[in-house]
Amino acid sequence: MFGWKGKILRVDLSQGSCLVEDTPLGLARDYIGGRGLGVKVLFDEIDPRVEALGAENKLIFATGPLTGTGAPAGGRFIVVSKSPLTGAIANSCCGGYFGAQLKFAGYDLLIIEGKAPEPVYLSIRSEEVAIKPAGHLWGKWTTETEALLKAEIKQKFDIWEASDTSIVSIGPAGENRVRFACVMADGGRAVGRSGVGAVMGSKNLKAITASGRGEVAIADSEGFKKAVMDFLEEGRENKELEKRHMWGTWSLPGRANKTGTQAALNFQTGYFKPFEVFEDPAFIRDNIRVRDEACFGCPFACSKRSRIKDPDYPGTTKGPEHETMALVGSNCGIGDLDDICRANYLCNELGMDTITTGATISCAMELFESGYLPEKDTGCPLNFGNTASMFQLMKETSRRQGFGDLLADGGYAVAEKYGHPELFMGVKKQGMPAWHPQGIEVIGLQYATSNVGACHTKATLPMYEGRKDPAHHVEWTKQDQDALAVVDSCVLCWIIYHGPLWSEKPLVWLRAVTGVDYTADSLALIGERIWNLERLFNLKAGLSGKDDNLPPRITDEPRVNNQVVHLDRMLPEYYRWRGWDESGIPTPEKLLQLGLAGKAGAK
Amino acid sequence: MKIKVDYTRCTGCKLCEVACSLQHTGTVNPWRSRIRVFITEEYCLPVIAGPYTEAACNSKGVRVIDGREFDECVLCRASCPVKPIFKEPDTQIPLKCDFCGEPPDPQCIRWCATEALTLVDE
Incomplete structure (x- = not known):
């Protein structure tokens, strides 16, 4: 068998069982894998009317036949579930190494079912699969969770095993079922949208570690090698490799803003003056970039590890990408690069989708400025551009504390409660991303x-x-x-x-x-x-x-x-x-x- | 002839591992590759398999290069009894870089988009 591994790992957290099944190959051909095979399995196995945060919902980590092959820009995986934010299908994607490691471990799909009685994490080392207690990790931020697990792996095995192992985890937001919590991966990447982190939290699953020593077989390895060589050659000639590598999505905030298509002030406008400085993307790269980081098998390496000089925000994280810069930046009236980085850092560490977090807070900001949302409810002044209130509310949201408990249900819930659902800028209760639709x-x-x-x-x-x-x-x-x-x-x-x-x-x-x-x-x-x-x-x-x-x-x-x-x-x-x-x-x-x-x- | 590694240009894409594995086995399996990329939060370091040595050394320490600390065992290119990498997973037969045959045409270099790996004359 080529491309596909032919195996599905099914983990029932209620029973504590881990079973390996054959991938139905006819279905794999007809739905390829990833998002397609994921929705096919979910559709066949659950009633779409189930409570998204109930034990009946399933969480499917899906790879495809190209995962782990080195097909250029083939380093992503998909998480399919029913979304607790929208009530619709969720099929969020994420880069890094997790998909490739799951594949090398031997699996096309990882299906998580049921709900663990206590916090657990799942350890996958090829065919060695174990559900382990995660009480010591519960409540921890995402990079600390990863660091603790890596240290355990290094101690139990060796330094190379720790280097190879890819980890996905949830932060406090996922644990507390914030409806737009994400699953974080590889120190700052996100399975961002649709609240799949809350589904993981509802199952008491804190993290998954994956590493594998198996192979992915290629039907025509010579043809494949030649095709990749041609692709790399094309990429060099049309300069796409260099452009993506250099700027990632950092070329976009300035461009979108200049053309008036940037989400700004809860979509009240498509232009935000402080973003003029980003028209030269070197401003971003020179100020915060640590290094360029590729997903598995990707010659573009568009994602950027970043750092700001603020002891309250130690270490590094990834991004902010264009979508983040728009939603927690211009859309909340925030133009300072360091403040945008702080918001990005908090979202990543707490495990919340930067886009929906921004969309939720910007909605609350407009309600506040319009006089519909009183300060006695928010507990702090929530005018556009108020970073102190924003950071405080982000932390409260991740704990479902105070006004954060309402924010944790998303912007639509906030707007509806205060009688103005029309001020929530989203579709199917999920906030709109960076590009203002009136521009295009x-x-x-x-x-x-x-x-x-x-x-x-x-x-x-x-x-x-x-x-x-x-x-x-x-x-x-x-x-x-x-x-x-x-x-x-x-x-x-x-x-x-x-x-x-x-x-x-x-x-x-x-x-x-x-x-x-x-x-x-x-x-x-x-x-x-x-x-x-x-x-x-x-x-x-x-x-x-x-x-x-x-x-x-x-x-x-x-x-x-x-x-x-x-x-x-x-x-x-x-x-x-x-x-x-x-x-x-x-x-x-x-x-x-x-x-x-x-x-x-x-x- | 040598493969020069500039780790500061490495993005951790591991296409070198894919290229090596495809060249030598026709499948993709980083554990069968003669080049491995060690990844930390701070850096990515490609390491190329050198000769096998029967004795495990007892001088493992930390090497500081340009102010950055490296585990000497990670820097070391040898395949040895205590090192987990550079062995065939099934048979434990040691692996060694062969420059992809004669004349040398290392595939890892051809797949490396950032020129972290280059072929240099000695």
């Missing part, structure tokens, strides 16, 4: 129709050659959503493969690695199948076409470039391209075409 209209459609709620990893910017004509934006939205579903299933990095530049490559890697004769058409069909299955999951969970919406600020109030997003015009066209009826439900003919007949769980 079709982004609004992509946020509105995303299965996981507003999300940067599911949106593609129509800024590339061959993608610019607005007449085709709705059609391309459907195509690109399906293509990204394939990318997330391989698993490849959406940042590298979401534009047309390398869009043909996933097919090349998949054919060489797996030996399966995928074609461009069969992959497009698989992507559409995955997207529709996620849609069916959401419909069964109780969502409907009404949830494909945007805040009225985006559709009715021209804030950026005197534009609004005409979702009412785009959505029916989008449903037609999808082959869904006018209320957004996949038609029986469409489901039949996708091999999903009989799966209709709508209504």
